[in-house]
Amino acid sequence: xxxxxxxxxxxxxxxxxxxxxxxxxxxxxxxxxxxxxxxxxxxxxxxxxxxxxxxxxxxxxxxxxxxxxxxxxxxxxxxxxxxxxxxxxxxxxxxxxxxxxxxxxxxxxxxxxxxxxxxxxxxxxxxxxxxxxxxxxxxxxxxxxxxxxxxxxxxxxxxxxxxxxxxxxxxxxxxxxxxxxxxxxxxxxxxxxxxxxxxxxxxxxxxxxxxxxxxxxxxxxxxxxxxxx
Amino acid sequence: xxxxxxxxxxxxxxxxxxxxxxxxxxxxxxxxxxxxxxxxxxxxxxxxxxxxxxxxxxxxxxxxxxxxxxxxxxxxxxxxxxxxxxxxxxxxxxxxxxxxxxxxxxxxxxxxxxxxxxxxxxxxxxxxxxxxxxxxxxxxxxxxxxxxxxxxxxxxxxxxxxxxxxxxxxxxxxxxxxxxxxxxxxxxxxxxxxxxxxxxxxxxxxxxxxxxxxxxxxxxxxxxxxxxx
DNA sequence: CGCTGTCTTGAAGCGTTTCAACACAAGTGG
DNA sequence: CCACTTGTGTTGAAACGCTTCAAGACAGCG
Numbered sequence: 001x002x003x004x005x006x007x008x009x010x011x012x013x014x015x016x017x018x019x020x021x022x023x024x025x026x027x028x029x030x031x032x033x034x035x036x037x038x039x040x041x042x043x044x045x046x047x048x049x050x051x052x053x054x055x056x057x058x059x060x061x062x063x064x065x066x067x068x069x070x071x072x073x074x075x076x077x078x079x080x081x082x083x084x085x086x087x088x089x090x091x092x093x094x095x096x097x098x099x100x101x102x103x104x105x106x107x108x109x110x111x112x113x114x115x116x117x118x119x120x121x122x123x124x125x126x127x128x129x130x131x132x133x134x135x136x137x138x139x140x141x142x143x144x145x146x147x148x149x150x151x152x153x154x155x156x157x158x159x160x161x162x163x164x165x166x167x168x169x170x171x172x173x174x175x176x177x178x179x180x181x182x183x184x185x186x187x188x189x190x191x192x193x194x195x196x197x198x199x200x201x202x203x204x205x206x207x208x209x210x211x212x213x214x215x216x217x218x219x220x221x222x223x224x225x226x227x228x229x
Numbered sequence: 230x231x232x233x234x235x236x237x238x239x240x241x242x243x244x245x246x247x248x249x250x251x252x253x254x255x256x257x258x259x260x261x262x263x264x265x266x267x268x269x270x271x272x273x274x275x276x277x278x279x280x281x282x283x284x285x286x287x288x289x290x291x292x293x294x295x296x297x298x299x300x301x302x303x304x305x306x307x308x309x310x311x312x313x314x315x316x317x318x319x320x321x322x323x324x325x326x327x328x329x330x331x332x333x334x335x336x337x338x339x340x341x342x343x344x345x346x347x348x349x350x351x352x353x354x355x356x357x358x359x360x361x362x363x364x365x366x367x368x369x370x371x372x373x374x375x376x377x378x379x380x381x382x383x384x385x386x387x388x389x390x391x392x393x394x395x396x397x398x399x400x401x402x403x404x405x406x407x408x409x410x411x412x413x414x415x416x417x418x419x420x421x422x423x424x425x426x427x428x429x430x431x432x433x434x435x436x437x438x439x440x441x442x443x444x445x446x447x448x449x450x451x452x453x454x455x456x457x458x
Numbered sequence: 459c460g461c462t463g464t465c466t467t468g469a470a471g472c473g474t475t476t477c478a479a480c481a482c483a484a485g486t487g488g
Numbered sequence: 489c490c491a492c493t494t495g496t497g498t499t500g501a502a503a504c505g506c507t508t509c510a511a512g513a514c515a516g517c518g
Contacts, residue, residue: 071377073384081376096369102377125362132361133354139368140325143375147310148300148331150379154420155302158506184464191383193507198466215465215515387474413496425474427498444483444497465514475504482497488490 020061020114021087022138025130037120042112049090049105049113056094056101058115062086065111068185071103080189083108083180092139094118108181153191161190162200163226166210170220179216249290249343250316251367254359266349271341278319278334278342285323285330287344291315294340297414300332309418312337312409321368323347337410382420390419391429392455395439399449408445 026034040063043049049060049067067084081103084090090105095118107113116124125132152161165186169177179186187197201218204210209226211219220226255263269292272278278289278296296313310332313319319334324347336342345353354361381390394415398406408415416426430447433439438455440448449455 071380073380074389075384077384079380079384081380092369093373096366096373102373122362125365126358129355129358129361132358132365133351136354136361136365136368137325139365139372140321143368143372144322144325144331146372146375146379150375150382151300151302151308151310153379153383155304155306155308160303182464194465195467195508196506199506202466411496422475423497424476424499428474431498459518461516461518463514463516466512468511469509471506471508473504473506476502477500479500480498482495484493484495486491486493488492 020063022061022089022131022134024134026128030128034124037124038114038116040112040114043107043110045107045110047107047111049107050101051104052100052102054101056091056099057118058091059089059094059118059121060091060105061089061114061116063112063114065113066108066180067105067111067113068108068181069103069105070188078188079191080181080185082189083185089138095121158190158192158196159200159203160229161192162197163204163229165190166218166220167223167226170223175220175223176213177218177220179218183215249292251290251318251360251363253363255357259357263353266353267343267345269341269343272336272339274336274339276336276340278336279330280333281329281331283330285320285328286347287320288318288323288347288350289320289334290318290343290345292341292343294342295337295409296334296340296342297337297410298332298334299417307417308420309410309414311418312414318367320344324350387419387421387425388429388432389458390421391426392433392458394419395447395449396452396455399452404449404452405442406447406449408447412444 023031023034043065050056052072062084064086067088067090069081069084069090071079071081073079082088084105091101093099093101125135152164156164166177169179171177181189183197184194187194190197201210201212204226205212207225209220209222211221213219252260252263272294279285281301291313293315296317296319298310298313298319300308300310302308311317313334320330322328322330354364381393385393395406398408400406410418412426413423416423419426430439430441433455434441436454438449438451440450442448
């Protein structure tokens, strides 16, 4: 058992596999087998896991830490696609014939990341239908999320997108939320600029709907007002 | 064999199954089995296949025709998610636990659509890993498409998005493209308004980069100019 | 403590939408 | 087959929302 810089605990061997949701149904000897195919690496903060035009030959599963997946537009802007948390995976392009990544994956914190070669993973899927089903469900969930966000970003005003995000993130009954990333990234995720995001948040605060506690902690005072923007 | 209003041919029974890409590896008795679980319906133009808040209990596969899948934003705007062509499927939410649709699916032309109950489909996936793999690949491909378009819509200017779309649609060597939908829908797909789309297309024409032949046929005269906007 | 990067704030500018009015195309019924 | 109807496409002028840029405040981290 190892402790890395981010104070998260990492188990080697079998437990790595068990922690990953898509492998949750495995038992006994199966775990042994799967474990042999998986390789876990530890990365410092700010490490590039893969970049565009690199051959996509592995599937990556985040075990600990956070990884940002983003794209660079022609005009050089960074557009955040999503933040991977433990259990999330990336590199799904390696599952299809198009063999090149077209986005970046970069660690935000020190991270432990499992990787499986495409060929090995293909065999696992055939051998253990339960894994394939888990992956399928995860894909369906993500497909829905992305489609939802895509339409949102295009159709709704910036103010509304931000309000919606706050409501989504706000845990029920708690009314206090911690932003999962800094505001520069959040702005990119919401399809706006840090400048506009800052302006909107402060205007919400002026109206008394929220209170900005620290840079990453926000208190919601008026859920209804935010919902009705 | 039946001919419907759109002059497309529909085979009943086994052939319906064979036409669907995700079932392409099936043979002989397997086709028999799968065919029993699939029900094919014919719909007129403008029929709603499913709508939000309806329980999602079936997976739909388009056999013939076109189906538009869209969402309605709070402010009532229709945002096109995608157009389903023969072989494409919808209702993937029925694969995950969240049991409600949150978008609309409506036929654009007279269509033949296969449906499979969620429970039956689940069994098929477990029984025939090849089907699961096909679905997985299709999901990965779509996930990538949607993510790409989502970032595009947010980061790039309207002009550039439209130019990119034209280039994407333009068949290599042919330089003539037929729009897959009318301009109202296309505008929604590209995250803009019919007004703006019209303006941009006509400005492209004024510069000599394209020629608007009919409402749905466009000739590309200068690929490089469009690519370098 | 001082450096570096992030966050904030104002003023100016630009792209895009909106609205209304008209042209046009497609589909319907006499 | 033509006139009618309905919906889609076009065009201009005005208004709006958002980004941009620059400059300063602040926070995090060595």
